Amino acid sequence: MPRAGLGSASVTEAAATLADEIGFDQLSMGLLAERLGVKTPSLYKHVDNLADLTHRIAVLAMVELGDAVRDATQGRAGSDALAAAAQAMRAYVKEHPGRYAAGNSAEPTGPDDPLIPAATRLLGSLSAVLRGYQLQPSEEVHALRMLRSMLHGFATIEVSGGFQFDTDVDESFTWMVNLIDHGLQSLSQTDR
Amino acid sequence: MPRAGLGSASVTEAAATLADEIGFDQLSMGLLAERLGVKTPSLYKHVDNLADLTHRIAVLAMVELGDAVRDATQGRAGSDALAAAAQAMRAYVKEHPGRYAAGNSAEPTGPDDPLIPAATRLLGSLSAVLRGYQLQPSEEVHALRMLRSMLHGFATIEVSGGFQFDTDVDESFTWMVNLIDHGLQSLSQTDR
DNA sequence: AGGGTTGGCTAAGTAGATTAGCTTTTTACC
């Protein structure tokens, strides 16, 4: 019996891709094994169990999303950076809905969980975008929470097919980002 | 053997309460049966299966949330109505996280699904709130999508424990709602 | 009182996750 050449990383990657295709909640050890041309118990040589697998997908998602936002905002500032970050995040969720869902369902398992730095890095990138608006320090956390809420909410509703009307969703998204942009600009300390 | 006096409605209600307590994804037929003092198979006299049960919870959640938003906005308009609707929605999700999660995971099963009118009614209440801002008709859908995204995103992140910093979450919420309020006011047709 | 319906139960079937234990391949080192 020849070997399949698997490893924790390749199994996680395959699972993430499968989750994107069939939906995170449909992911199972059996389906993943079939996809990899292997019997189900063999997966346990590379991953502790299903919870461990989904956690690894979550970490992967956070790292990738952090990279995407960072790359998109490189060399941009203010409104440009905000629009780029928002579009990058939305694009990632649309392309990788299963990974993103895994990321949302994950809880840190301990103080050394790699999920923590990954999430921190993503938040840092969003913070950097907001820094361009020169908000009062006391308002920075509020603005960050608002930005996260809006992007997360929009992306998850969109991916779940929740926007019914046939009005263009792209248009709604840029409209929303613009509204936030104007709101943040009006709070900018340089305006006062 | 005495009877437990159950019915579809009371089983659904108990399941919803249990989901709020232990988390929607921890809900199981076994735990629900135990809670009701009954053996697992007995539940199938009142509900088709687990999918049916969660769907009923989803409908219940949408109806309750629709009621809550409607009640909160009664007799209010403009900024007051927005703030009331937002607080009502956030309060509902905090009090009933399991029900709300069920609502999010639900898909209509057909054209006669009671989930559809329930969801429509909720969206209608939010639309009514926005109507007070006298937006251009072409912008109404965008504003509704933004409002939904923000409220849904904030509530789900908060309930999942995603807001880490110790800055007061209430404050962030009202800050966010205020920002949106100002943004919508500046778009009001009466201003131009 | 008595027949039909309802709602509970036990027993059994199914699917998915997981563990145990065996065998083969690969690797590392002599």
Place this chain on the structure above:
DNA sequence: GGTAAAAAGCTAATCTACTTAGCCAACCCT
């Protein structure tokens, strides 16, 4: 090149949760 340990696959078996079948008691209605 040869061999022993580690790694990676497999089959078989276990456990848990959902679900179905079929039985019997309790309730309702006249």
